[in-house]
Amino acid sequence: MNIRLGISFDGFIPYPESIDLARRAVEAGAGSLWMAEHLGYREAMVSSMGFLAATTDAVVVPTAVSPYLWHPTPTAMALATLAEAAPGRVAVAVGLGNPLFLRESGVEPVKPVRAMGEYIDSLRSLWAGEPVRREDAMLHPLAGARMGFEPPQPIPIYVAAMRKQMLDLTGRVADGVVLSGGLSVDYVRRSLGLCEAGAAKAGRDLKGFRKAGYVFFGVSRDRREAFDALREKIAFVMRNEAIRENIDQSGIAVDHDGVVAAIAKRDFAAASSLISDEAVRAFAIGGTPSDCAEGIRAYAEAGLEELVLLVSGTAENQQLALEVIRQCLER
Numbered sequence: 001m002n003i004r005l006g007i008s009f010d011g012f013i014p015y016p017e018s019i020d021l022a023r024r025a026v027e028a029g030a031g032s033l034w035m036a037e038h039l040g041y042r043e044a045m046v047s048s049m050g051f052l053a054a055t056t057d058a059v060v061v062p063t064a065v066s067p068y069l070w071h072p073t074p075t076a077m078a079l080a081t082l083a084e085a086a087p088g089r090v091a092v093a094v095g096l097g098n099p100l101f102l103r104e105s106g107v108e109p110v111k112p113v114r115a116m117g118e119y120i121d122s123l124r125s126l127w128a129g130e131p132v133r134r135e136d137a138m139l140h141p142l143a144g145a146r147m148g149f150e151p152p153q154p155i156p157i158y159v160a161a162m163r164k165q166m167l168d169l170t171g172r173v174a175d176g177v178v179l180s181g182g183l184s185v186d187y188v189r190r191s192l193g194l195c196e197a198g199a200a201k202a203g204r205d206l207k208g209f210r211k212a213g214y215v216f217f218g219v220s221r222d223r224r225e226a227f228d229a230l231r232e233k234i235a236f237v238m239r240n241e242a243i244r245e246n247i248d249q250s251g252i253a254v255d256h257d258g259v260v261a262a263i264a265k266r267d268f269a270a271a272s273s274l275i276s277d278e279a280v281r282a283f284a285i286g287g288t289p290s291d292c293a294e295g296i297r298a299y300a301e302a303g304l305e306e307l308v309l310l311v312s313g314t315a316e317n318q319q320l321a322l323e324v325i326r327q328c329l330e331r
Contacts (some may be wrong), residue, residue, distance in 0.1 A: 003296065004306040005119040006059075008181070008214050010233075011041030018040035018047065021052050021311070021318065028322040029329040032059040032310050034093070034178075034205045034214070037066070040102040045078045054266050060086070060185030063178065064095025064160035067119035068107045076126035083151035085117055091150075093178045094119060095160030098240050100109050101262060113165045115139050120157055120173055127151055157208060162242040167191055171198025176210025180246075181310060182237040182283045185248045188213055189302040210306070213301055217285035217309035219321040227280045229313040234283050239263035250282050285309075290326050 007025040017064050017260050022033050033051045039043040043064035051060045060082070061246075083090040096102075096112045120139045125132040131144040156175040161167045170177045179188055182193060192211055199206045216233045220226035237243060238259045247254050255274045262271035280286050285295030299307055311321045 003304070003328070004031050005329060006030055006061075006212070006306055006308040008034045008036065008308045008310040009042075009047065009227070010036045010236075010310060011038045011043075011047070012044075015042055015046075015047060015050065016321075018042070019050055020152045021049050022048075022058075024272045024319070025311075025325070026055045026058045026192055026323055028326040030058060030166065030325060032061060032063045032091075032306065032308065034063050036063055037069075037097070038107060039069075039098070045082070048228045049080055049085065049088075052082065052089060055091070056072055059089050059091055059092045061093055061158070061178075063093030063158070064097060066090055066095060066102070066109075067115045067139055068097060068102055068109050069105070069241040071140050072122035072126060076123050076147060079123075079150040079155055080127060080147065082150065083153065084157055087152040091156040091175075092122075092123075093158040096166070096242075099242075100239050101258065101264040106123040106131065108263055111138060113169050116159065117169055117173060120159075123155075123157065124295040127155065148274035150196035152305055156210065157227050158212065159197075162240075163193070163245075166193035168201070169278050171195035171200075171206070171209075172202040172204060175208075176212060178308065179213035179304075180237060180240070181214035181216050181244055181245065182234050183213065183246050184250045185298050185302045186251060187329075188299060188304060190249075192303040193269070211304055212306040212308055213299065213304045214310060216286070216290065216312060217282060217287055217316070217321060218284065219292050219324055220313060220317045221288060221320075224293065226288070226291075226313065226317070227277055229317070230280050230284045230286045231272035232268050233310060233312055234275050234279060235259050235268065236263060237297075238271075246283075251274070252278050252282055254279055293328055296324075306318070 035044045131146045134142040158176040159174045161169040161170045218230040219227040
């Protein structure tokens with residue numbers, strides 16, 4: 001199967017467990033490790049350094065680093081330090097961040113497309129080593145900020161994009177896109193098309209543009225067990241208002257407002273109860289090993305070149321998931 005597979009971490013499990021899973025995933029053939037910056041859970045940059053130290057070869061990607069929380073200067077410093085520790089093995093995914101959690105931290109995410117474009121430009125300018133002046137920047141004006149060292153190799157910038165305008169920006173300026181977890185196969189295809197349209201408007205050739213997407217991944221010999229392990233993950237991503245269009249276009253009935261309200265109260269059980277089997281089938285890869293191999297194929301056929309799998313379930317089923325990954329990469 002002509003596809004790259006990575007592993008995503010959401011920060012929910014203890015750091016030592018994530019390091020162990022990262023090692024085993026790389027041994028199974030995973031080519032990348034993506035660490036999410038979910039507010040209130042394990043931190044992305046620290047975890048990423050741990051992944052680099054514990055593994056070889058795999059690219060490590062902190063995600064989604066938000067311009068509303070991360071000033072570009074310390075962000076450029078942190079990422080360049082990671083790149084210096086492991087040249088050629090570091091990328092970053094920048095993104096808005098979840099509006100619900102941002103507001104809990106006192107941040108209102110206004111004008112996200114402008115904020116993202118300025119942030120990407122500032123990071124690249126800082127890594128170039130020259131003084132950076134962006135006095136007109138909306139969030140983070142720079143008045144001559146500069147780096148005292150440069151990353152040994154360029155650091156690819158993905159955008160964690162969902163809506164049309166952000167996908168358009170991604171196609172125009174980013175090195176790649178990483179699509180949200182919880183998207184249907186059809187919505188993935190549509191989103192990649194919007195990136196391509198943005199690039200075309202800018203006269204940009206997308207050769208080398210990286211097309212990645214998070215996919216919730218639950219494997220078990222018992223299909224019901226796999227589905228049950230995925231419900232909470234799908235509910236958690238659906239706390240994001242931006243995913244509503246994906247739900248609506250699928251035609252599947254989901255009480256989205258109910259999910260958002262339950263997650264706001266951290267009532268994960270209530271949120272999970274609102275995710276039907278039909279929703280699991282549409283918005284994740286789950287079931288038996290053969291079900292999951294077929295699911296990987298479907299997302300690849302939609303245009304993803306790299307699936308970033310968030311593995312769910314018991315320790316035994318996580319190991320089974322790694323075996324599925326190994327087998328898919330060997331085909």
